Amino acid sequence: MGPGSAAHHYVLRGVRGTRARIPMRFAAIADVHGNYLALEAVLADIRATDITDIVNLGDMLSGPLDARRTIEMLMPLDAVHVLGNHDRYLLDRPPEKMGSWDRPAHAALNATQLDWLRAQPMTRVFRDQVFLCHATPENDEIYWLDTVHADGTVALSPLERIERFAQGVTQSLILCAHTHLARAVRLRDGRLIVNPGSVGSPGYRDKHPFPHVVEAGTPHARYAILELVNGSWQVTFRHITYDHETMAALARRNNQPELGHALATGWIK
Numbered sequence: 043m044g045p046g047s048a049a050h051h052y053v054l055r056g057v058r059g060t061r062a063r064i065p066m067r068f069a070a071i072a073d074v075h076g077n078y079l080a081l082e083a084v085l086a087d088i089r090a091t092d093i094t095d096i097v098n099l100g101d102m103l104s105g106p107l108d109a110r111r112t113i114e115m116l117m118p119l120d121a122v123h124v125l126g127n128h129d130r131y132l133l134d135r136p137p138e139k140m141g142s143w144d145r146p147a148h149a150a151l152n153a154t155q156l157d158w159l160r161a162q163p164m165t166r167v168f169r170d171q172v173f174l175c176h177a178t179p180e181n182d183e184i185y186w187l188d189t190v191h192a193d194g195t196v197a198l199s200p201l202e203r204i205e206r207f208a209q210g211v212t213q214s215l216i217l218c219a220h221t222h223l224a225r226a227v228r229l230r231d232g233r234l235i236v237n238p239g240s241v242g243s244p245g246y247r248d249k250h251p252f253p254h255v256v257e258a259g260t261p262h263a264r265y266a267i268l269e270l271v272n273g274s275w276q277v278t279f280r281h282i283t284y285d286h287e288t289m290a291a292l293a294r295r296n297n298q299p300e301l302g303h304a305l306a307t308g309w310i311k
Contacts, residue, residue: 066169066270070238072099072176072219073126074116076107076147077242077305080263081115083284084241093267097168099219100126100176103159105243106296107289109147113155123162126176126219127183133160146296172268173213177220180207183250186218187225187237194254198225205229215268215275222246222256224264224279234275239264242289245304260308261286 069088074081088096098121103109116123131144133156140148151159164182165175176182186207189199204227208216216235224239244258258264262281269276286305293302304310 066171067093067267068095068097068168069093069265069267070097070099070217070236071121071241071265072238073101073222073240073243074098074103074112075101075105075128075143075240075243076103076109076112077105077263077289078108078111078115079289080242080282080284080286081112083282084263084265084280085115085119087280087282088265091267094120096121097172097174097217098123099174099217099238100124100162100182101128101219102126103147103151104128104132104143106143106146106293106298106301107242108150108292110150110155113151113158117155117158122166122168122174124166124174124176125159125162125164125182129159129162130164130182132156142298167213171213171270172215172217173211174217177218178207179211182220185221187227187235188221188223190250190252190254192252194252196221196223196254196256198227201227201230204235208233208235217268222258224258224266226277234277236266236268236275236277238266239279241265243301243304244308245301245310247300247310255310257304257310258308261290261305262308 103112132148137145137148168174178184178186187199188196190196214233218237222240225237227235241263244261247255263284265280267278290302290306293305
């Protein structure tokens, strides 16, 4: 839906049969990883679509980019946030135990900013109908919609595995992130699980549970628009251009050439 388009609404039957028209259209962002230029472009696109509600699925700051400028944009934002695993790493361990993405981010943040981060929950429910988490409801490090195989292949998870992690979640829409891969999976009971993709990191390498790479294939900043239309959730994935070469150069200057290549191209190699 472009600027100036009428927002969709859904109809609720309230007490005593009254009818209320409540708008349900919002943006989901995730995995910014300190990429403030990508975040800036995504927020501008969200504003251009007349969306005012935003949920942020975590992993906001860690990486070799600019954690301070990113959190300075996020803290005043009227949004609903949950923590990702990298946000947790900034809070639950001393700097000497942090990884190469987390240590520089922690060093860039002041006490007030860390306190703001600490105040965010790991999971939450948005408007009663949307469950928010970073990876899975119980674990912030497990891939949900994708599975890493022993040969390093990353592929869509079997439906049975996806549904197992969704047990106990009653909301009709479930949002997750973590893999940086935009996906939507409908469960057999009708619930929808959506990963909006990564705002700021289109590729990375990891060792767990097996060595693998994740590659989005383009350098765009990614997010999703969710809308309840006639009782069903509709998802639109957005790929936004921005000055990715500037962020790629920053990653290279900060001794992360592989991430620099991913930011420039969407590919690790």
